[in-house]
Amino acid sequence: MTLSHEAATRFAQILSEALPYIRRFVGKTLVIKYGGNAMESDELKTGFARDIVMMKAVGINPVVVHGGGPQIGDLLKRLNIESNFIDGMRVTDSQTMDVVEMVLGGQVNKDIVNLINHHGGKAIGLTGKDAHLIRARKLQVTRQTPEMTKPEIIDIGQVGEVSSVNTELLNMLVRGDFIPVIAPIGVGEAGESYNINADLVAGKVAEALRAEKLMLLTNIAGLMDKQGKVLTGLSTTQVDELIADGTIYGGMLPKIRCALEAVQGGVTSAHIIDGRVPHAVMLEIFTDTGVGTLITNRSSS
Ligand SMILES: Nc1ncnc2c1ncn2[C@@H]1O[C@H](COP(=O)(O)OP(=O)(O)O)[C@@H](O)[C@H]1O
Numbered sequence: 001m002t003l004s005h006e007a008a009t010r011f012a013q014i015l016s017e018a019l020p021y022i023r024r025f026v027g028k029t030l031v032i033k034y035g036g037n038a039m040e041s042d043e044l045k046t047g048f049a050r051d052i053v054m055m056k057a058v059g060i061n062p063v064v065v066h067g068g069g070p071q072i073g074d075l076l077k078r079l080n081i082e083s084n085f086i087d088g089m090r091v092t093d094s095q096t097m098d099v100v101e102m103v104l105g106g107q108v109n110k111d112i113v114n115l116i117n118h119h120g121g122k123a124i125g126l127t128g129k130d131a132h133l134i135r136a137r138k139l140q141v142t143r144q145t146p147e148m149t150k151p152e153i154i155d156i157g158q159v160g161e162v163s164s165v166n167t168e169l170l171n172m173l174v175r176g177d178f179i180p181v182i183a184p185i186g187v188g189e190a191g192e193s194y195n196i197n198a199d200l201v202a203g204k205v206a207e208a209l210r211a212e213k214l215m216l217l218t219n220i221a222g223l224m225d226k227q228g229k230v231l232t233g234l235s236t237t238q239v240d241e242l243i244a245d246g247t248i249y250g251g252m253l254p255k256i257r258c259a260l261e262a263v264q265g266g267v268t269s270a271h272i273i274d275g276r277v278p279h280a281v282m283l284e285i286f287t288d289t290g291v292g293t294l295i296t297n298r299s300s301s
């Protein structure tokens with residue numbers, strides 16, 4: 001590629017202006033949850049992969065955790081297997097678990113690894129089973145209505161929550177200049193598989209690595225109020241109120257909960273950002289106020 005003198009001057013200026021932002025994050029770990037719409041369009045996929053490779057090239061350490069709910073849904077539909085969600089979690093019987101493992105660990109993980117590597121990165125794909133990267137236990141879901149004297153336990157099958165993360169493996173890969181790409185499948189004490197919401201895995205990985213940032217890419221502008229205004233800097237109490245009055249529901253529930261937990265667990269900031277915007281990840285790094293919904297430790301009390 002040859003650039004005209006003007007174009008080269010513009011490039012040089014832009015790169016030079018990026019320096020203070022880059023320096024702020026050099027050597028720091030950023031955990032990015034990739035999923036939703038940003039994973040469906042080719043243009044957005046390419047932009048995402050290039051952002052990740054660029055980050056690594058300038059000395060920032062990205063760790064990617066991916067979702068794949070729509071892709072799992074597609075295959076379940078083709079196989080005529082019904083799928084239900086409770087509080088944003090897919091009810092997972094053993095047949096569904098097989099599909100989840102195939103789609104996330106096989107198809108989606110390798111697609112993302114391939115994409116990043118195609119753009120010059122050294123991505124390495126893992127599920128929670130590799131070197132016990134993500135140990136998990138069964139997630140207990142309870143529900144209580146005012147009429148009930150005690151909470152009812154709801155069995156949602158092989159859905160897990162993270163009990164530990166093998167940071168030794170991740171740190172070894174990061175030091176070796178690899179970009180870990182993690183599928184949200186956990187392994188239980190008896191070797192059983194767990195389907196874990198990808199946001200929850202990203203939050204726990206960020207906490208375990210003491211990441212500078214947790215970025216949750218999604219298919220919406222951020223956490224919004226009932227009028228569609230993007231909310232930012234909320235306290236835990238405000239979030240609880242928004243959950244209680246039904247403003248936050250479905251897939252946004254695990255997202256907001258894990259963002260709050262991550263900042264309480266030592267991650268400097270968590271961001272819920274719009275994956276439909278090209279280069280959403282870079283934009284987040286190169287703006288002072290950030291894009292979408294910001295959650296920091298100050299907001300988590
Ligand atoms: N208060 C809220 N603000 C924004 N989105 C919300 C809110 N409450 C629920 N949602 C829903 O959560 C969805 C995002 O969750 P999900 O579809 O699981 O995303 P992803 O696949 O990116 O993880 C939004 O598209 C929206 O339908």
Ligand SMILES: CC(=O)N[C@@H](CCC(=O)OP(=O)(O)O)C(=O)O
Nearest residue numbers: 035067068069089090196197198
């Ligand atoms: C328990 C649970 O719900 N697991 C998710 C795992 C994938 C995921 O989280 O994908 P998205 O981020 O694209 O929604 C599922 O089965 O869909």
